[in-house]
Amino acid sequence: MAERMLQFVRLSQQTPEKRAVPVRREDFAEIYRKFDPARAAEQASRCSQCGVPFCSVHCPLSNNIPDWLKLTAEGRLEEAYEVSSATNNFPEICGRICPQDRLCEGNCVIEKGFESVTIGAVERYITDTAFASGWVKPNAPKHERPQSVGIIGAGPAGLAAADMLRARGYQVHVYDRYDRVGGLLIYGIPGFKLEKEIVLRRWKLLEEGGVQFHLGQGIGEGLDFAELRAKHDAMLIATGVYKARQIGGPGAGLPGIVPALDYLTVSNRTGLGDTVPAFTDGSMDAAGKRVVVIGGGDTAMDCVRTAVRQGAISVQCLYRRDQANMPGSMREVKNAQEEGVEFVWLSAPEAFLGDTTVTGVKVMKMRLGMPDASGRASVEPSDEHMTVPADLVIKALGFDPEDLPGLWGVPGLDVSRWGTLKVDHRTQMTALPGVFAAGDIVRGASLVVWAVKDGRDAALKMHEYMQASAMAVAAE
Numbered sequence: 001m002a003e004r005m006l007q008f009v010r011l012s013q014q015t016p017e018k019r020a021v022p023v024r025r026e027d028f029a030e031i032y033r034k035f036d037p038a039r040a041a042e043q044a045s046r047c048s049q050c051g052v053p054f055c056s057v058h059c060p061l062s063n064n065i066p067d068w069l070k071l072t073a074e075g076r077l078e079e080a081y082e083v084s085s086a087t088n089n090f091p092e093i094c095g096r097i098c099p100q101d102r103l104c105e106g107n108c109v110i111e112k113g114f115e116s117v118t119i120g121a122v123e124r125y126i127t128d129t130a131f132a133s134g135w136v137k138p139n140a141p142k143h144e145r146p147q148s149v150g151i152i153g154a155g156p157a158g159l160a161a162a163d164m165l166r167a168r169g170y171q172v173h174v175y176d177r178y179d180r181v182g183g184l185l186i187y188g189i190p191g192f193k194l195e196k197e198i199v200l201r202r203w204k205l206l207e208e209g210g211v212q213f214h215l216g217q218g219i220g221e222g223l224d225f226a227e228l229r230a231k232h233d234a235m236l237i238a239t240g241v242y243k244a245r246q247i248g249g250p251g252a253g254l255p256g257i258v259p260a261l262d263y264l265t266v267s268n269r270t271g272l273g274d275t276v277p278a279f280t281d282g283s284m285d286a287a288g289k290r291v292v293v294i295g296g297g298d299t300a301m302d303c304v305r306t307a308v309r310q311g312a313i314s315v316q317c318l319y320r321r322d323q324a325n326m327p328g329s330m331r332e333v334k335n336a337q338e339e340g341v342e343f344v345w346l347s348a349p350e351a352f353l354g355d356t357t358v359t360g361v362k363v364m365k366m367r368l369g370m371p372d373a374s375g376r377a378s379v380e381p382s383d384e385h386m387t388v389p390a391d392l393v394i395k396a397l398g399f400d401p402e403d404l405p406g407l408w409g410v411p412g413l414d415v416s417r418w419g420t421l422k423v424d425h426r427t428q429m430t431a432l433p434g435v436f437a438a439g440d441i442v443r444g445a446s447l448v449v450w451a452v453k454d455g456r457d458a459a460l461k462m463h464e465y466m467q468a469s470a471m472a473v474a475a476e
């Protein structure tokens with residue numbers, strides 16, 4: 001091993017090459033090129049094979065990272081794929097969009113002075129190679145079980161659970177109000193971070209494995225929760241969080257001020273070939289407009305970069321804290337800056353200007369105060385004000401859970417004071433027997449990798465529950 005690994009002392013960190021800015025600004029294709037085999041093996045060989053791998057400890061899925069890095073360095077890619085896919089249902093997706101700087105790579109112990117191993121890029125490379133080589137097979141079961149499960153939500157949490165339960169032989173039915181599978185992977189996250197083909201490929205594979213999708217089926221929007229519950233032996237709620245946080249102040253209702261997810265969904269649908277009136281009538285198309293995005297998270301970054309690609313004249317991002325205190329991934333901020341986005345730090349909107357449509361945002365400049373309970377610097381208003389011209393304002397202030405008990409007419413579904421579903425953390429079961437929950441609807445807005453982890457855990461707990469129920473029936 002010593003010969004092949006520990007090459008960080010000799011080889012410097014190299015991330016996959018990015019496409020040139022003028023080219024990538026013109027389309028929605030991913031900005032990172034793929035590693036070639038030699039580069040992937042070289043970069044994997046930089047791993048120091050620590051006894052206690054902090055990268056794995058800080059990966060929500062506890063991926064066996066040093067093992068698959070070593071196998072990649074040795075050119076044993078099929079085995080690398082087996083190890084990598086044993087703990088992650090969608091490694092090629094996490095490899096692309098996890099904020100690795102905060103997770104695995106941020107905790108690589110060779111980082112000091114040598115820069116971390118490019119774990120995410122190698123993870124993506126392994127699974128992309130596995131798909132290209134035909135090694136990825138549907139997770140079809142060896143034995144069928146009669147029990148059926150109903151999963152509400154075809155986002156990463158629901159899909160990971162569906163994959164795991166189907167592999168155990170359950171009859172898996174996934175219900176979603178969207179017409180495509182993937183949740184935020186398909187309609188939220190833009191193609192320049194995650195090409196749609198990657199998500200569609202997983203959808204096809206799950207179907208080939210026997211997962212049955214019921215699309216365009218909103219629970220509480222025509223489909224009744226109680227009826228579904230009566231039909232299945234166990235249920236999983238994995239509906240994510242979709243209530244956009246609002247912004248107040250004079251002029252906040254003016255036309256031309258749009259919610260971020262509506263804007264991204266329209267763009268993603270258009271990219272998938274749908275004809276979307278809000279795009280064709282120009283109301284959600286940034287072409288030729290001065291665009292202002294309000295917010296500092298991943299959603300805001302996706303909006304500014306989408307606006308660039310749609311041909312905006314200018315794109316500004318208003319954020320009330322400074323760069324060091326932004327919640328979004330630093331990698332995405334850098335990508336946005338390279339693509340020409342201007343960040344206006346320490347700026348909070350106080351009013352929107354315009355008569356029939358928005359023409360500008362009145363901004364109050366902020367200053368940083370003492371850290372708050374979360375450790376992030378608090379902000380307080382200064383007495384400085386300015387006006388930023390705008391033809392399209394996109395609000396990206398975060399999401400809260402919808403009122404599921406109210407919307408679905410199920411008062412027994414307990415929620416926390418934030419509106420997220422309450423589960424027993426040992427069983428992942430909600431207050432309703434046999435009804436489990438996973439992903440953002442339990443955690444609040446989070447990450448894809450956590451949704452996958454929750455979906456996997458919930459699948460195991462649902463399996464245990466259904467086994468116990470079957471045994472109880474047999475004993476009667």
Ligand SMILES: Cc1cc2nc3c(=O)[nH]c(=O)nc-3n(C[C@H](O)[C@H](O)[C@H](O)COP(=O)(O)OP(=O)(O)OC[C@H]3O[C@@H](n4cnc5c(N)ncnc54)[C@H](O)[C@@H]3O)c2cc1C
Nearest residue numbers: 153155156157177183184219239240439440446447448451
């Ligand atoms: C714009 C944006 C960019 C992001 N970028 C990243 C990133 O780069 N990296 C990262 O790790 N995370 C990112 N995230 C967060 C990540 O997408 C989420 O944490 C993750 O998708 C949550 O998975 P989930 O399965 O819980 O929910 P979702 O992905 O939201 O899926 C929930 C599904 O449930 C369906 N549903 C909801 N209500 C109903 C109902 N009543 N009936 C039927 N179906 C219903 C929805 O249609 C949806 O398909 C981003 C989020 C956003 C909004």
Ligand code: SF4
Nearest residue numbers: 059094098103104120
């Ligand atoms: S799943 Fe995410 S955190 Fe875990 S190894 Fe992959 S990129 Fe890193």
